[in-house]
Amino acid sequence: MTLRAPVLGLEASCDETAAAVLAPDGRILAEVVLSQTAEHARFGGVVPEIAARAHLTHLPGLARQVLAEAGVAPHELGGVAATSGPGLIGGLIVAASFGKGLALAHGLPFVAVNHLEGHALTATLPGAVTSPVAFPYLLLLLSGGHCQCVAVEGVGQYRRLGTTLDDAVGEAFDKAAKLLGLPWPGGPALEQLAKAGDPRRFALPRPLLGRAGCDFSWSGLKTAVAHQVAKLGTLTEQDRADLAAGFQAAVAVTLADRARHAAAMLPGATALVVAGGVAANQAVRAALAGACALPLVAPPLRLCTDNAVMIAWAGIERLRRGLADPLDHAPRPRWPLDEMRAT
Ligand code: KG4
């Protein structure tokens, strides 16, 4: 199907409310992301009810804003793409219902986008990376809510090669950071603290290192940090820095090992693509860059973390293939990528 008009993307599956308008060729006409970090920080994590209410308050205004910036009236759109899973059900209902309402009012096709497909296809968005990545490639999704490795073989064609057995890697950074007295979300602060630390001082575990496949497990590493903190009693500034460096090094080494295994599981892969907030971590990036023979591709951070550009792009790819969804499509809090349709 030829798509001639821009597509509106809507994202509200976790704690970012976002909207974007993309031209059919993927050019970004307007985009906005509103982070709720400040609203959740004093609770030390995302509070679903607060997130849902904030999405409801902000999403309509953000959609109006990007349409105005793009100079596109709702009836001129070629479709509306809204994140419909996986994620927190309150936000999914807000994005999907708002998207369906707009589609119904203006007679537009609606696409229920899988958030993970949005992350997976970002590397194929023209202009997102130096040269768009060709299928098949490996995706390492390293965020606060997800930790998985996916073989991306085409639009709608995904095979999950490995996933976490317990925490997401960003969650592990946040928990380790909390043990070291850092505020949520602690990943960036832990990276900062680690700069002054000795990664070799504490012998921390490298979970699943060398184990077949590319599953992940982080809870044992976090518990090891907790034990060291308890053993030390009062922590000096150097203790905190050494623990942060040790934790970060253990994560980086483990991720590199998992990536090596993943590369062996998809012999024709063209690249190793990283996405999610943890992809911002320089030690992680350096370890992944040297993990295997594949080039490491990291979209700019604003497209690595949650955003609506990736949702609009996934919507465009689906509309081009005639893959619109019915207006009674129910949002799915759990929606594995393997269950996507390709035709
Ligand atoms: O993809 P993302 O922005 O959002 C969701 O998970 O929804 O990822 C956020 C996660 C948080 O756990 C945060 O602590 C972690 O990514 N993170 C980092 C860094 N920047 C963000 N972890 C380690 N090092 C960083 N520089």
Ligand code: ZN
């Ligand atoms: Zn995400």
